[in-house]
Amino acid sequence: xxxxxxxxxxxxxxxxxxxxxxxxxxxxxxxxxxxxxxxxxxxxxxxxxxxxxxxxxxxxxxxxxxxxxxxxxxxxxxxxxxxxxxxxxxxxxxxxxxxxxxxxxxxxxxxxxxxxxxxxxxxxxxxxxxxxxxxxxxxxxxxxxxxxxxxxxxxxxxxxxxxxxxxxxxxxxxxxxxxxxxxxxxxxxxxxxxxxxxxxxxxxxxxxxxxxxxxxxxxxxxxxxxxxxxxxxxxxxxxxxxxxxxxxxxxxxxxxxxxxxxxxxxxxxxxxxx
Numbered sequence: 001x002x003x004x005x006x007x008x009x010x011x012x013x014x015x016x017x018x019x020x021x022x023x024x025x026x027x028x029x030x031x032x033x034x035x036x037x038x039x040x041x042x043x044x045x046x047x048x049x050x051x052x053x054x055x056x057x058x059x060x061x062x063x064x065x066x067x068x069x070x071x072x073x074x075x076x077x078x079x080x081x082x083x084x085x086x087x088x089x090x091x092x093x094x095x096x097x098x099x100x101x102x103x104x105x106x107x108x109x110x111x112x113x114x115x116x117x118x119x120x121x122x123x124x125x126x127x128x129x130x131x132x133x134x135x136x137x138x139x140x141x142x143x144x145x146x147x148x149x150x151x152x153x154x155x156x157x158x159x160x161x162x163x164x165x166x167x168x169x170x171x172x173x174x175x176x177x178x179x180x181x182x183x184x185x186x187x188x189x190x191x192x193x194x195x196x197x198x199x200x201x202x203x204x205x206x207x208x209x210x211x212x213x214x215x216x217x218x219x220x221x222x223x224x225x226x227x228x229x230x231x232x233x234x235x236x237x238x239x240x241x242x243x244x245x246x247x248x249x250x251x252x253x254x255x256x257x258x259x260x261x262x263x264x265x266x267x268x269x270x271x272x273x274x
Contacts, residue, residue: 001245003138006033007217007238009230011206014045017055021063024080025070033239034101034138035077039204040150040175041094043082047209052124056083056092059105064097072103077136079147081173083125084109091126096147096173100136108132108147112155118177118210119151131158133165141244143168146197150174153187153201156194157268163195163257168247170195174203177211181232185216193224196250196257198242205235222250 008027013019020043027036040046043063044055057064071078077100084095084107093109100106109128113121134145146162146169153159153172162170170191176184184201192199199220204213217230219240230238251257 002241002243004033004241005035006031007202008038009202009205009215009217010235012042012045015048015051028070028074028076037202038080039202040081040173042080046175052083052092056085058085068099068103068105071099075101079171086126094125098134110149112151114151131161133167146170148172159191159195163197167197169198172201176203178214181214188220189224192220196222198222222247
């Protein structure tokens, strides 16, 4: 029991939706993996600022349909970052699109928008308000995917919620600049161990505006072991096979999900109101 994954760390063309979508389609056709993952905001690029309002995608628009058709034709699932138009007029989300081998299009909207250092995401995006888990058929297996975006990973309640809702694999797509690398690499094994989920991470590469993105795609097992790691600061495709049978053993050895107490989680909510 296992699924093959390709984590693509790459540098998008800023503001060029068609060129970036063409790279995604080419990867779907080239890779043998059942799941292909691209970084945060890959379809638009990260440093487009006010351009997000015009670049934002509709889920039923032609570019998204093109990606869905490519997933159907190649029998692959795709996770890729993009700005998407919110239901409310004029609002935009920082989203991950999930396109499945049967051509379905779903999305996750980033719930934690960074507003410190060089980050000003609250100027351009509306926060998401849901943490869905997606049931996807990959290579004959049913896999439950939880999605997260970059800064979300520093809030363990996000990944905990995904795990409690049945996630097997948590995907984090990122636009993380080089000064943040050590902090991200510190939390990867913690998020995997505390959720007993496989953790997949990929990141942008190269310079955009004032930011230099470090790449460093990684895969961690549900027991907190590093399965594979990509080089820093260069485009790369990290290919890894996830052993889905290992989840049951990880949860038997360390039953953190089973032993989670709802009353303790409520303390977090109570503390936020104090």
